Amino acid sequence: MSRLRAIYSRLPIPLQNAACSLAGWHTVRQRFGETFRGQLAAYEERNRWSHNRIVGFRNARLKDFVRHCADTVPYYRALFPEYGIDPGSIREIEDLKQLPVLTKEEIRRQPHAFYSDDPGGELLMNRDTGGTTGNPLRFGAPPGTISEQWAVWWRYWRWHGIQADTWCGYFVGLDVVPRRQKRAPFWRTNLPRRQIMFSAYHMNDRSLPEYIKELRRRRPPWLHGYPSVLALVANHLLAVGDDIGYMPRWISTGAENLLPTQRDIIERAFGVTPIQHYGLAEGVANISQCEHSRLHVDEDFAAVEIADADDDGHGHLVGSNLSNPAFCLLRYDTQDIVSGLTEESCPCGHPGRLVSAIDGRREDYVILPDGTKLGRLAHVFVGLDFLREAQIVQNKPGRIIVRIVPRGAFGRRETESVEAALRRRVGEEMGIDVTVCDALERSSSGKLRFVVSGLRSGELQPIPRQGIHIDLDQKEQK
Numbered sequence: 001m002s003r004l005r006a007i008y009s010r011l012p013i014p015l016q017n018a019a020c021s022l023a024g025w026h027t028v029r030q031r032f033g034e035t036f037r038g039q040l041a042a043y044e045e046r047n048r049w050s051h052n053r054i055v056g057f058r059n060a061r062l063k064d065f066v067r068h069c070a071d072t073v074p075y076y077r078a079l080f081p082e083y084g085i086d087p088g089s090i091r092e093i094e095d096l097k098q099l100p101v102l103t104k105e106e107i108r109r110q111p112h113a114f115y116s117d118d119p120g121g122e123l124l125m126n127r128d129t130g131g132t133t134g135n136p137l138r139f140g141a142p143p144g145t146i147s148e149q150w151a152v153w154w155r156y157w158r159w160h161g162i163q164a165d166t167w168c169g170y171f172v173g174l175d176v177v178p179r180r181q182k183r184a185p186f187w188r189t190n191l192p193r194r195q196i197m198f199s200a201y202h203m204n205d206r207s208l209p210e211y212i213k214e215l216r217r218r219r220p221p222w223l224h225g226y227p228s229v230l231a232l233v234a235n236h237l238l239a240v241g242d243d244i245g246y247m248p249r250w251i252s253t254g255a256e257n258l259l260p261t262q263r264d265i266i267e268r269a270f271g272v273t274p275i276q277h278y279g280l281a282e283g284v285a286n287i288s289q290c291e292h293s294r295l296h297v298d299e300d301f302a303a304v305e306i307a308d309a310d311d312d313g314h315g316h317l318v319g320s321n322l323s324n325p326a327f328c329l330l331r332y333d334t335q336d337i338v339s340g341l342t343e344e345s346c347p348c349g350h351p352g353r354l355v356s357a358i359d360g361r362r363e364d365y366v367i368l369p370d371g372t373k374l375g376r377l378a379h380v381f382v383g384l385d386f387l388r389e390a391q392i393v394q395n396k397p398g399r400i401i402v403r404i405v406p407r408g409a410f411g412r413r414e415t416e417s418v419e420a421a422l423r424r425r426v427g428e429e430m431g432i433d434v435t436v437c438d439a440l441e442r443s444s445s446g447k448l449r450f451v452v453s454g455l456r457s458g459e460l461q462p463i464p465r466q467g468i469h470i471d472l473d474q475k476e477q478k
């Protein structure tokens with residue numbers, strides 16, 4: 001993989017574009033084939049089901065999945081007798097509460113115990129998750145599991161009128177532009193997927209006008225990306241008093257929680273209210289914003305609970321995966337916080353419980369020596385299994401401290417691996433100090449921030465408001 005990447009980075013730009021399109025063509029064939037089309041049709045068929053019908057559907061899936069776990073997954077084969085639970089007694093989400101909540105740490109201790117003896121015989125593909133805490137998890141999934149996740153995401157985009165052939169300005173953490181490249185174009189095109197993939201790793205005050213120029217030239221009707229990345233573009237537009245010369249029809253965000261400040265900045269810069277969904281590679285929960293701006297739990301995809309809710313209704317999002325028969329997770333703690341779970345119905349007509357807010361995966365930016373802001377760094381440590389937890393702290397421009405809680409011995413080799421992983425993102429000019437500690441500091445709500453910035457420019461903070469502000473929570477209640 002890294003050799004392919006090295007070859008790619010030496011190609012002339014037109015060939016890099018061709019390579020991106022080739023990869024896109026491969027993805028379309030592999031991920032969006034017949035299986036996907038059947039899954040999407042089935043998901044859309046459930047668009048207008050009643051609440052009771054979709055809950056019945058989910059419970060039937062849950063029942064089968066629990067049986068599958070108890071029969072074929074070593075961890076659950078041991079757990080059910082140990083807790084004296086009859087798997088047949090689990091018929092709905094309430095019944096799941098007999099089982100302990102599963103932490104990522106528990107999976108890491110014995111990942112093989114979560115693999116089913118009977119994964120359905122399909123080829124397993126590796127899935128990686130960065131996670132809020134930067135301690136990655138790698139696991140397997142059959143292709144049908146991955147395409148089902150895309151089906152639930154596409155159902156949501158299609159609720160809003162976005163189609164597979166809608167051109168998209170894509171602002172996610174894809175590493176498609178070599179880091180050493182200092183001049184535009186800071187984007188590559190994936191023709192089969194209709195994506196203009198903008199680099200999230202080259203954005204600074206000098207380069208952002210080039211991004212704007214390209215948006216103005218190509219006018220993609222749909223912008224999608226990490227909110228932290230879209231907010232950087234929006235921030236720049238507001239700071240220089242510019243616009244992209246057209247109003248996109250849709251802006252959608254994913255992978256990170258859309259913070260109210262980011263929503264505000266994006267709305268003001270593009271004139272469009274972003275839509276969001278919540279999902280994670282583990283597939284234990286999915287939440288989609290509907291046409292009426294409400295957040296629907298996708299009941300037919302996973303069995304979602306809120307655990308340990310406080311008096312304000314904030315609780316841990318805990319979910320059971322119903323779509324991956326190979327790597328099986330029941331009551332998995334996503335470490336994300338949601339609030340306001342309710343069974344009231346929504347005027348859009350789609351079924352599913354509603355939540356009022358998702359409050360997870362917050363991250364500040366790291367500021368590079370040349371002023372570039374980098375967000376979404378949690379993925380840099382994927383594959384470094386000796387890390388229990390990691391956190392990046394920046395108090396001085398051009399220098400970061402990496403706080404490490406190691407799993408075992410942590411010597412020079414491990415230090416060098418951490419530095420090398422970071423260098424690929426932050427470049428050669430950044431000063432990196434690695435320090436080992438016993439525990440990382442957590443916020444009052446128990447969340448760990450992966451990047452903590454002591455620099456004003458690195459903090460996630462609102463731009464001073466202009467004009468009238470409407471409280472979104474209040475607006476959504478109307």
Ligand SMILES: [Zn+2]
Binds near residue numbers: 293294
């Ligand atoms: Zn709705």
